[in-house]
Amino acid sequence: MAYLLTARRTCLRLRSHEFVSGLHSSASAQGPKLRPRLAKSLKPAFNRGRLEVARFDRDEAPHHGRQGEQEQEVSEARMQRQRRATLAEEGRKGKWSSESLEPAIAQKAPEPIERPVYKRKDLDYEATAEDEEFYNPPTLVTTGGSTEISASLKGAPTRFNTPPLLPGFVSALRETLGQDVRPTPIQSLSMKWLFDKEPAFEWNQFLLASETGSGKSIAYLLPVLQHLKETEGSKPPPTPSSRPLNPRAIILAPTHELARQLSGFAKSLLHSEKLRVVCASQANTKSQTTRDATASQMAAQFDSLMGGGQGEFAVHKNAHPVDVLVGTPMKIMEMIRGRGWDRREMTEEDATLDPKTLRRGRDKMVGVGKWRSKPELGLENVQWVVVDEADVLLDPDFQEVTRTLLADISAARGHQVPVDPLPTSPTEKLPENQDVEYPFHLVLTSATIPSTLARYLDAYHPRLIRLASPRLHHLPKTLQTEYASWTGGNKNADIEKRIRRVWAEDALAVASAVTPVTSLSKILIFCNKSSKVEDLSTFLAEKGIKNVALTSASEERKRGSNKHLFGFLRPLRNSQLQKPAPLSNVTPTNPGVISDPSKDPHVMITTSLLSRGLDFDPSINHVLIVDEPRNMIDFLHRAGRSGRAGQTGRVVIFGKSKGRGSDKAREVKQRVRALV
Template sequence: MDDVDQVFDYNAPAQDTHKLLRSFLSPPLDSNLQKSVHEFLGPDATPTPIQSLALEHLLTPRDKGYRQVLLASETGSGKSLAYLLPVLQHLKRTELAEPRHPRAGLVSPRALVLAPTHELARQLAYFAKQLVHHAKLRVQTASRPNVSSLDNRRRVSASKMSDAFEEAVEGEFEVRPGASGPRFDVDVLVGTPSRLLEMSRGHGWRLAGDKEVERERGRPWRVGRPEMDLHDVEWVVIDEADVLLNRDFVDDTRALLADAATARGYVVPAEGVLDYPFHMLLTSATIPLTQTAAFAARHPRLKRLVSPGVHRLPKTLKVEFAQYGSGSKMQDVERRLRELWEDDALAGRPPSRVVVFTNARTAAHALGAFLEEKKIPVVTVAGWGDNDRAHGSNKHLAGFIGAAPSPTQDEGDATTPRVLVSTAVLARGLDFTPDVSTVFLYDAPRTAADFLHRAGRTARGGREGRVVVFERGEGRGTGNAAVVRQSIAALANRRQVVRR
């Protein structure tokens, strides 16, 4: 793991939240949203620090024009609600004032929410739908499986496209006939950058002009008809911005932002300041120094709302180290699981749910198969297609994350999976249930950010949690274990400067 002082921007001062709103009932939050919040979170729910900051600065904007804001807060602090409430309130208040220009047969969202995985996109859509129960806005997901039955490789009429969409998503999209033909009225569309790009540019757009593909097919590649129009986009939310603006995701994220800006008449410069013609919100559990430099160059007026707990481990999280020698690490995992469940039984508790993170997909599948052989029911999610991941819902994560269907088996049934094995694919943003009290790190995280996100799947919202780090106790690799311990200790003790 890396030196946290060389990775995270601790010079970005956190805001003092002591004088901010302490209740969702306080104006200026609309009454319908207030009602939904308390139905969703409970009648005694109060805003977390990052939610108070968002309500203070985003519901009552102090500057004119389109806004660029970063919400930075520790995992489990409620960032999703922090940005959803201001976005939904603005959409509701302006739904009749803002003219819309949808094209026939196309999805025409007013807000895009970008997430790194389909699982997170579905969960965010679920959260948003709970909040608009009384406000009556339309929230949909753009998960790839939702449109798997729609043949985008050939051009179809608007009416046929409407029928295909309705059949594909089982009524998720509400089709409303407009003056220019069938179209899809959607206020908020949630999805991964790659899926949203495919909707705006057409299925297979990446293969257009690829000579090798055309040579194999024996004919030119034909891009599918676009499914989405971006003229009406007023908000773009980049959830988990430290992921979506880094490495594998940044090109698609920037391309989608450029497409939305172009659709609204803005010429995106190759260099210099970016002033998008829509509100842009970014959320993150970390502020990498590399992104700070990029923000300074491209988004100099970006406002940063930073929680005092960012870049730190929660006080309710306990970190343990489990040493293994030359024997099987998988056997050590099995042993620790059984010890944990024995403790639960002695205390009269149901067996805890445990999430195990590996660095490699092969390790995840090998560990999952090993535990199954030992009669421990397990769910393995390490990439596309695992455990029905491609079927367009979060059913494969039932019992582990919020907004997923509960297991059909009895909670005490020995066949009910109590272990989820995954790579980093499920380490970002997902809100795991309180039943997930323990996280096993089968492999040492490669970076401090990886550790923060994986550890952050437990001890959420002030609850207690535990992370068990498996490290080599003898032989090669013990030096790396010492570095990991030092980095974790720094995360536990390093504090963000608070602006008073």
């Protein structure tokens, strides 16, 4: 419906509600925007690939199937008694003789009881957001079905043992995750398929799809690191490279924060089985390289810029060979082709070119100059490429850089792969018979499979082996959902009230806790806009709640490390990896006493920037979503920052429960209910 804001700040309805059905913060100016859809099914479209869904087999309980029979027997006996009583009463009235009583009962068969039968509904997953069918996906395997292609975990490892793992990885896992750690379904499937000693193809392609917090990082790190260790020094590179870095595996992540966390976790697995892991993310630190430099000069420049430290990249001329490189696609492309590789520069002949078509921060006007740094990354040795959060990196907005990087690696290894532009419309058909074969192992991972990604995989990777968790596209079982209503006043005050309620519950738990509790719960708040993040952060700070606000433009992201997230990300158990001292403003000021949120940050406010892949500390058991989710894909990733790895958690969704605008809140509830 359309609204008119009057002088008294009241809202009048002008026309029908169709106007606001697609209303969005940005869509109102840009026209209607298609809502991302989850894939109907992970089943390969051309029957060339393979889909395996994790499902643990177990024997049926002794009473399985007997409940219905018992109910039927009890019902039949009850009907017999009622019939006997009726016939006896009629016999006393002369309608029946005593001799005809029993035959009458025998002749009258009990009527069958009608029981409700569950019929699976044929759903239209391409329906609009207003369609009721969109909000009722089947609950068996995925939101699209694939129930007819289910497979058990027979033959898959149920423990992290030797074999198939090397002893060093088993000890590292137990040291990092605990002595009783067991693989999740997606990790078991990974060890079953990615450790295959006799694969059908020389270079394999895999998709690991499972819910948030299910351990996808371990699922691909273990086979990648073990293969690199087993083949270490066995095969010389096809052609030696003169570049300083020549990794054998590349892991791509959508953000610098995730790249640093992945590299740190990979290092925690390599205490016994030695391999070198380098993180390329520098978090947008400006380069001061104005001329070509040698490896030693570049090393001195990087050391002076970054000062060393965890998660930072440095080039050393006599360093050990690099085995694994972790970074964002754009950063790694800069290391391959040099900074500014994708810049367009206006010349005198481009006088008619509209300057607005230039990309802010990337393209340059005429006369500004050129980047001249030399490439520093060789690709001839690459045997593995992992695309983490593939639904983001292969999204229409980012797929060009990711596919160009994969094509460069393929070309360096002697196999040219074209990078054709993909259709921009979701209704436009993708080209057929365009199979892409890369000369390296390709692993894609994601917690959500949008329909656009499913179409891309069917068209370009039909033989992809798809390994799926049984709870894909669902919230973790240990995560509870709660709905909070706006009071109609200051929304920031409602958020503050909810935060203090969480801490009040913690204080009550401290009084009854058997073991001493010294810290209040930490809370993660997601907003849709950076301006909302800054406004809420200022409000809470004025109310005595110290917090950390992080957006894409925050200065803290330019430090080249994850120190600005200390206290919120899950720490590694090995103390050797935690050399950087914690910041003074996030350390409890009174050890042994319950922490003070007015002095130590217990609240982090951010956008979807930190919703992808990051493993947050278990103390973050509350996630507040204060803006309406743009789509369920975004909601799944935001809510999935809590309730990870079997830990309990709670996601609180704010909305209007009654009055104008409450339809949106009810719609969100219905859509979230389908994901539980």
